[in-house]
Amino acid sequence: MSSAPTTSVPGFHPETSDRIEPYVWKIAGVVILGMIMSILDTTIVNVALRTLGHDLHSSLAQIQWVITGYLLSLAAVIPITGWAARRFGAKRVYMTSLVLFTIGSALCAVATSTTELVLFRVLQGAGGGMIMPVAQLIMAQVAGPKRMGRVMGIVAMPAMLGPILGPVLGGTILQSLHWSWIFLVNVPIGVVALIAGWRMIPHTESGVAGRLDVVGLALLSTASTAVVYGLSQLATHTDLLASAVVVPILGGLVLTGVFCWHALRVERPLLDIRLYKNRVFAAASFTTFGLGAALFGAMILVPLYYQEVRGQSLIATGLLVGPQGLGMLFAMPVAGRLTDRFGGGRVALFGVSVLCLSTIPLAFVGATTTIVGISAVLLIRGIGIGFSFMPAMTTAFASLRPEQLSDATPQLNVLQRIGGAIGTAVLAVVLQRASGISPSPAKLASAFDTSYWWSLGIAVWALIPCVVLLRAENPRAKLSRAASNAEAAIEPLGA
Numbered sequence: 473m474s475s476a477p478t479t480s481v482p483g484f485h486p487e488t489s490d491r492i493e494p495y496v497w498k499i500a501g502v503v504i505l506g507m508i509m510s511i512l513d514t515t516i517v518n519v520a521l522r523t524l525g526h527d528l529h530s531s532l533a534q535i536q537w538v539i540t541g542y543l544l545s546l547a548a549v550i551p552i553t554g555w556a557a558r559r560f561g562a563k564r565v566y567m568t569s570l571v572l573f574t575i576g577s578a579l580c581a582v583a584t585s586t587t588e589l590v591l592f593r594v595l596q597g598a599g600g601g602m603i604m605p606v607a608q609l610i611m612a613q614v615a616g617p618k619r620m621g622r623v624m625g626i627v628a629m630p631a632m633l634g635p636i637l638g639p640v641l642g643g644t645i646l647q648s649l650h651w652s653w654i655f656l657v658n659v660p661i662g663v664v665a666l667i668a669g670w671r672m673i674p675h676t677e678s679g680v681a682g683r684l685d686v687v688g689l690a691l692l693s694t695a696s697t698a699v700v701y702g703l704s705q706l707a708t709h710t711d712l713l714a715s716a717v718v719v720p721i722l723g724g725l726v727l728t729g730v731f732c733w734h735a736l737r738v739e740r741p742l743l744d745i746r747l748y749k750n751r752v753f754a755a756a757s758f759t760t761f762g763l764g765a766a767l768f769g770a771m772i773l774v775p776l777y778y779q780e781v782r783g784q785s786l787i788a789t790g791l792l793v794g795p796q797g798l799g800m801l802f803a804m805p806v807a808g809r810l811t812d813r814f815g816g817g818r819v820a821l822f823g824v825s826v827l828c829l830s831t832i833p834l835a836f837v838g839a840t841t842t843i844v845g846i847s848a849v850l851l852i853r854g855i856g857i858g859f860s861f862m863p864a865m866t867t868a869f870a871s872l873r874p875e876q877l878s879d880a881t882p883q884l885n886v887l888q889r890i891g892g893a894i895g896t897a898v899l900a901v902v903l904q905r906a907s908g909i910s911p912s913p914a915k916l917a918s919a920f921d922t923s924y925w926w927s928l929g930i931a932v933w934a935l936i937p938c939v940v941l942l943r944a945e946n947p948r949a950k951l952s953r954a955a956s957n958a959e960a961a962i963e964p965l966g967a
Contacts (some may be wrong), residue, residue, distance in 0.1 A: 566606045572602075643789075763824070775793055808866070824935050
């Protein structure tokens with residue numbers, strides 16, 4: 473079976489036009505609908521673990537598999553999305569992922585035991601893991617390189633706002649409705665996304681698929697699953713060197729090395745790691761990894777501070793974290809336009825610098841620090857996040873040829889998720905160790921200060937690939953400007 477045929481859209485020329493046609497924004501809206509459904513589901517379920525454990529008569533160690541199973545399923549399916557998009561077309565894969573996620577959500581809502589719920593969450597994760605990379609692939613193909621910064625800046629908002637809005641929505645549902653509605657809320661959204669996607673998303677060409685690299689799939693899926701599993705075990709093991717943590721992580725890293733060796737020796741590997749010969753893509757990829765660790769790791773600290781130190785409810789906590797989301801909401805569209813104009817390296821370096829500077833005040837927050845002051849710092853921090861994350865990913869996409877995008881999107885998603893998992897795990901362990909047993913509010917506040925110093929260190933570390941990205945991007949930017957100037961000079965001669 474060949475790849476899905478390419479459907480052209482009247483009036484749109486992705487390589488020559490700099491104008492964003494209205495239909496592009498419509499497709500972006502459809503894609504966002506599916507993305508936000510899968511992203512919100514992870515954080516909504518996080519706040520429901522205690523309720524789920526009580527109703528399903530399970531311990532925390534058992535019920536946490538509702539989250540771990542979902543994450544493992546995500547890690548297992550992401551590597552295959554590139555080949556699937558080339559084999560069946562990005563639209564078909566996206567629609568299939570929506571079906572799996574929606575059906576999995578409905579089954580989760582009617583689960584009567586922990587075992588059933590975990591199995592249905594695995595099905596849900598199989599769909600959710602493909603939604604994000606395929607959605608990014610579709611928008612990268614539709615937008616074209618000249619408009620990618622502006623379009624991807626809007627498309628990225630669900631990924632940034634999901635971890636903030638999820639706890640608020642989850643807390644509201646749990647206080648008013650049965651926990652099954654945490655999953656049922658996805659069903660109508662999924663149906664609408666399916667109908668809209670079927671009607672509006674065009675078929676796009678993602679390259680020649682070739683035969684499925686079964687060996688590569690087995691190696692990479694096992695490797696990513698092992699790493700995510702090892703990191704997830706930090707939730708129940710305070711010792712970073714516990715065998716349940718170290719063995720799967722080391723095993724996953726070894727398998728990743730074997731996969732890289734294999735991928736360089738076959739004609740069509742599952743993921744083309746030769747993309748990293750492109751200096752811009754390599755620098756942007758490692759920037760994405762570093763930002764994943766800095767961003768998603770630190771996101772666990774502020775909600776826990778408000779709940780543990782200030783005694784705020786789930787809904788109040790979500791609202792108090794809101795200023796960070798507002799900062800991202802303001803910055804990301806602006807960052808997209810600036811990326812198109814100045815390049816992702818400069819914008820990302822500025823954003824991470826703001827992120828680092830705004831982390832410092834949080835390292836001095838006490839048990840009685842004014843909430844207004846914390847909110848102001850979070851607003852600035854959100855602006856820094858908005859100016860850092862998507863410019864790096866946009867630059868990675870823009871540096872590649874169209875047929876390479878199907879390989880790039882799953883790799884960037886895996887790096888982002890692994891980076892986020894590492895950052896979250898490290899800061900969780902630091903916070904737990906600094907807190908001690910039965911800490912007072914003052915000591916607990918001090919533990920958060922210690923954790924934020926670690927968070928600052930992670931953010932500063934993320935500056936390194938940003939600088940590399942800036943240096944790698946500059947030669948290409950100069951060539952692009954030279955070509956544009958030459959074209960402008962030639963046009964009057966031919967007039």
